Amino acid sequence: MTTRRQLATGLIALASIVTTACGQTLSGGPLGGITSTPDPGTTPLPSTIQRDDAIALVTHNADVGRVDRTDAKLMTFADYLRIAGPVRSHGGDPQATGVTGFGIIGDPAKRFIWAVAVSGEVWPNGRIPIYWGGPPPTTPTPNPRYRWAIFLVESVLGRLMVIGDAGIADAWPSEFDRLPNHPATAYVQPSPTPRLSVLAVTLQQPEATSAVMRLKAEVRRIDRIEAKLMTWREYLASGDSGAQKPAAADDSAPVWIVAVAGEIVPAFGRGLTFNWGVFTIDGTDGGVTSLTARNDGPWPAFFDALPDHPAPSH
Structure with a gap:
């Protein structure tokens, strides 16, 4: 006769198998790495979401599969550009050099982001190619997966801004470890400034x-x-x-x-x-x-x- 202890042990083992088989871990923890802590002496930056929220936003993304390790750091977009370089967009060929040219309207030093690194299975350009100007093939060839990616999440708006970089050569982005990490503070809505007079123009x-x-x-x-x-x-x-x-x-x-x-x-x-x-x-x-x-x-x-x-x- 099966005892309660044997049944409980079996359920725990089954849960472990199911978790492994699902292939994706949604925990905000480092998953085999070291959790980053704010760097001493850095200025607090505003954020409406916390570190775990930023990680969850990324790991729940449909283009993220298995997660072996993840971590997040808070910084300005200017910090990211200074350390990691320009945003590199990757297409369907992991061997090709990433395309640069992504820019923002406004001051990068005043755009606050969570840089979320993910190691495991990532499709930075989507799992299935997007076709323009005509119907896609009946059975399109899926995009190849990458081993890691750095997602940039806007800390005030709480939404994904862009994928900063991705790669296949290593299991973890080395540039992420060099990025700064600021402590988070509550976001305060700025006071409205007096409006200037309207100027008539022919273009916006x-x-x-x-x-x-x-x-x-x-x-x-x-x-x-x-x-x-x-x-x-x-x-x-x-x-x-x-x-x-x-x-x-x-x-x-x-x-x-x-x-x-x-x-x-x-x-x-x-x-x-x-x-x-x-x-x-x-x-x-x-x-x-x-x-x-x-x-x-x-x-x-x-x-x-x-x-x-x-x-x-x-």
Whole structure:
């Protein structure tokens, strides 16, 4: 006769077999690694989610299979770029070099992320290829799996931003261990600032940004791009040596100032590459009127202090 002790032992063994067979562990623990703790002396960063929440968000993703190890660190997007390098997008060929060029609108130092590393089975480009312009094959060839990936989760919005990198050569991303880890603090909604006057323009902010992004010859890589609307008078008041306006432009006329960080190769640079560029786009006709490019830092320091007027809503 089966005793209660034997039955309990059998159930425990069965549970262990089922857990192993399912292939995915959803625990927020390190799974064979060391759990990261905040680095001493680092500044607390805002987050609406905790470390385990960020890990759960990633490991529950449909493109994550077996999880052998996972860990998460809180940092700014600027921290990640400085240590791990640019975001590398991977397609269906693990042997191919990742494609760079992913950028954000805004200051990377003010975008707070959880970098979540996963080791096991990951499909950074989805398990099944996506086909555009026609019906997919009846039985499409699945994408190959990778051994690890680093997911970047926005700590304030609590959502996946992008997969920073993935690989097959090693079981764990070595760059993750070099990333900083800040303590988390509660997010406080910023106080609203007084609105500036509306400036009438013929193009909106996304159109001004897109106009610069289409300049492939001059803009080779974008790490950050941001646009502000102001008058020519306000732009000239920045005091930057590169600030200038067309002679025929009225001081009170609107202008979009679009700053880009990455790789800027202006025609006047004779092949030289610069860290950042500032484009001026006429707010009345949408024409690009000038470009200033320099290497004094990773971002134009004067840009953040420029005003930003609202454009009419359509």
